[in-house]
Amino acid sequence: MNQIDDDQMILISQYYPAGIYDQLLPEQVEAKPRRRRKKNKGEAGSSGMMRKRKLSEQQMNLLEQSFEDEHKLESERKDKLASELGLDPRQVAVWFQNRRARWKSKKMEEEYSKLKTQHDTTVVEKCRLENEVLKLKDQLCNAEKEIQRLTECFERFSSNSPSSSFSMEPPFLGEFGMEGLENAFYVPENNYIHGYDWVNLYT
DNA sequence: TCCAATGAGAAGTTACATCA
DNA sequence: ATGATGTAACTTCTCATTGG
Structure with a gap:
């Protein structure tokens, strides 16, 4: 997987003069600018440069069915699927990688929308409760005023009483x-x- | 036990096909 | 023609496994 193929070597040699790349330390290699992929146009059929093609509906259905069964793809299953579909095992592996990525992203979206709904409901409830607190505070304030008024009333009365x-x-x-x-x-x-x-x- | 080689997968990117 | 979108294929990195 980490081997450097011919095309990569060609690209690398465009960035580094002959012989320099061999002398670079790993960290220096990592610091190089991100390489742009070579365009494919007109090179269909050349090794490692297969022109991108859409999978047939039948291939898609079988891949989807297989993905439903199991999201992971063991080596044996990959080879079996590839021969059934008439595809390169590498293509099957790539399809599964991309499919897993799509699945994960969809899951994340669903999770986000669920959390957002929960959040919105909670905000509405919070507003309602805050409103209720305001009303209750208002009632309490009025009650205190009334108590005060009655107390004063009573004190006036008692100060006039001989007892x-x-x-x-x-x-x-x-x-x-x-x-x-x-x-x-x-x-x-x-x-x-x-x-x-x-x-x-x-x- | 250490270490290099290797393979698989995730994440991110690029290029191509298709469609409005 | 062109911009948006979907997706096949790619790069880079990380982690686990294996054999010397």
């Missing part, structure tokens, strides 16, 4: 002649009552 034993505990209701209304102040857990509804509890 000094006033307390915020439910029993104080007795002092307003509201015995038995304790349950009216019961607020179920996790059940918010809007500010003005508090007012209704007193009326």
Whole structure:
């Protein structure tokens, strides 16, 4: 695989004067500019320079079927396929390499689109939750204002009252002649009552 | 155990065929 | 004619295996 064939030698010799290439160290060889492949036009049939040709539908079907069975191609299977298809084993190997590359790229695309859908759904849900948090904060703010208002109201009232034993505990209701209304102040857990509804509890 | 040779595969590139 | 697209064939690199 890593041998340098005649065509490559010709190309290399175009970049390096005679004898120089032989003296180069491996790392120097690696640093050479990327070689351009020779054009094929008009050279069909010459060894190693077969003109590119499309595979027949039958060849394609058999290759596809074989790829479905197994993406990897062992040496024996490659030779068998090649003789069945009337192709060079090298062509079969190349076809499998390219097919694997196409398969992988398609898989990646599918995976990307799946992740993108998941991401989009998550972003929408995040927005919804952020909105809900804003609404709840707003409700909390109103509730606090209402509590503040009622507290002030109550303090004004108590400062005018002659009794000094006033307390915020439910029993104080007795002092307003509201015995038995304790349950009216019961607020179920996790059940918010809007500010003005508090007012209704007193009326 | 080391090392060079070899083969296979992945990734990236090039060139050709085909089609709009 | 020409630009876009698909794909066969290629290059380069890496890794595993094998034999001396």
